[in-house]
Amino acid sequence: MHPAATQPLSLKQVLVCGAMIVTLSMGIRHGFGLWLQPITQEQGWSRQAFSFAIAVQNLSWGVIGVFAGMLADKLGAFRVLVAGAVLYALGLLGMAFSPTPLLFALTAGVLIGAAQAGTTYAVIYGVIGRQISPEKRSWAMGVAAAAGSFGQFLMVPVEGQLIARLGAHTSLVVLAAMVLMIVPLAFGLREPRHDSVAVRRHQTIGQAIREAFGYPSFMLLTAGYFVCGFQVVFIGVHMPSYLRDRGLSPEVASYALALIGLFNVFGTYVAGSLGARLAKRKLLAAIYITRAVAITLFLVVPISPLTVYVFAAVMGFLWLSTVPLTSGIVAQIFGVAHLSMLGGIVFFSHQVGSFLGVWLGGYLYDRTGSYDIVWYIAIALGVFAALINLPVKESAIARPAAQPA
Template identity: 55%
Template sequence: MTTQPSKWHGAGVALICGSLILLISLGVRHAFGLFLQPVSMDQGWGRETFAFAIALQNLVWGASQPFTGMVADRYGAKLVVAIGAVLYGLGLWMMSIVAGELMFILGAGVMIGLGLSGTTFPVIFGAISRLVAPEQRSLAMGITMSVGSFGQFAMLPLSLSLIVGLNWQGALIAMSVLALAMLPLAFGIRSEAAPVANAQEDVSFGQALRDAFGERDFWLLSLGFFACGFQVVFIAVHLPAFLADEGLGNGVATMVLALIGLVNIAGTYYAGLWGGQHRKPMLLSWIYIGRALAIASFVLLPVSAPTAYVFGAMMGLFWLSTVPLTNGTVAAVFGVKHLSMLGGIVFFAHQLGSFAGGWLGGWLYDRTGNYDMAWGVAIALSLFAAVLNWPITERSLAERRLAA
């Protein structure tokens, strides 16, 4: 009698190392909002300077993601993650030396943006998806994303403690050292043991692009992801300042962002689990509706510490739950051979939204003196994304061609 190999055989080390990389990479990024006020006040800058640096970071991250994904698909994720870790650490150090606005923007915007493109989910998901059975991919992504969400929870109180104890410059130096810890973890992400793509999925780079760009659902998924990017970055960067304007201290903002990360551990896990059992685009629509309700309730009620905490918990359910479902949909339709690259293109739309959310929040605040218009845009985009995702199907290319 023979024993059937485990569906997770050979993927354990990559899953652990990839999860820890996301924990560090996303955790450090999630804490940037805590630096907006101290950096801007200490340097005498308006909020738009810091907001632009973070917006540029997200734009560079998104624009470079398809290319880093293409390199990872072809040569393996190990090299891409290692280079990304070094760039991430260097960018944090450049932020700390404060050699003027240009140097700060170069470090926070360009270097960290490139570092993130090599150390976040498009590359990690592409590597892990080629190591697990198709029916387990959504769950694997959900588990990995859950660990990344824990990083968002854990890094916030740690970052606040570093800012209080070392000032914001010392905190950034300490975080640059932490970012370099991703370098040895990169060597735990090996290439797939054997090709898993079937004949329909085994296409060239150029054909994969033509297939994706020719599918309506690929564009709908990308446009919906734009809304996710806008909301995540706007809230992460501007929520601490928004709460401070309402008379609430940094401790409340830290707790709210930590709650988002903590609750999102469950949110991303169950999104990945349910994504293997139900239609992923339908789940995405409900997530965006949930976000719209959470944001609208928060801004319409009087702002207080309790309402802020409830908002953090509600947003945590939906925060990064879109990620395993979006990438899982791409894998279901186009296969995994070019998943890092195709997922990177969809993610570029997300990062265009991130750029808009980070920069527009600061721009509107500097001109109106409040965040009311930015919150309204976040709600409208959420409803728009819910409508876009509902008609998307998960049929593979082969099934679509047979039905045509």
């Protein structure tokens, strides 16, 4: 066991190591939709079986993310990141060699979900919140989110080529080896021991949770994040199959997912930068209503590679732009002492939405032969999320006195 660092972490070190970790973790997961048809066709499984495993993955990520955030707040991010990397590699190997839908759900679902809880935004943003000054925090969170988007842009075409050249199983083994690169990067996020304990003496975990759940704006943010998860995971997992069903080539789907990642680099960076100057709640409302409009137009116009690429670019700009804004509001309201945990709680709602989005996509497709109903639900939810984000209060919560731990 390596002792915690004694020197403060620099802005550059936090951003470089955090961004590379998110690039690997998020980049790999964004390509999982590319395995839907190869695995289901080879194994003779339904699309619902694959969708259920990915749905379990998102739910596992959400549930375990709360506890991963608690551990990261208490012990520092380093240990959580290392454990997450090992679980990720084991989950990818299980995804490659699972002979039954149940085992596939346990590995691609539970294991990888737990791994993502320990290697993505809640843990990384906790380090950013504790190590970077408030005036630069929103921007830094945007940079980290943009890194995840770059990971999608970089990794989805790579994963597509790996599948084409090596096959579905061997390509997953290669990814399992790649994800272990998170371990050396985690050494760059070992926080100074005095920093990792000093910020949380005013509240216990229980006090922080009760305060958050008793604050209406926290609940509104949590409900809005549900919609984000529903939309992006449904599109990310099922759009490749939707496009193939409409007669477009697999390359169109790969390029579309890559475009989502490319434009998300700009969208998340812009969102983080604007969040430092403008009301984050209004930016969130604008993002959700624009998503609803974009999906509506995508369904209305005749489908072609061009319309797919335009839709992918627009959705990409909006894809993870909610992440730095939502996390930034949580930090503004409650401070950074329990940021990873509270971010994990909000993200749990996101993952419940993800579970429903990906599972309903497979379930309703198997029942109706179409994704249309889920597209319509995504539009309605976008309008709902825009409306409930507007009344959110972003100012720091009023605490009459420090609560003894």
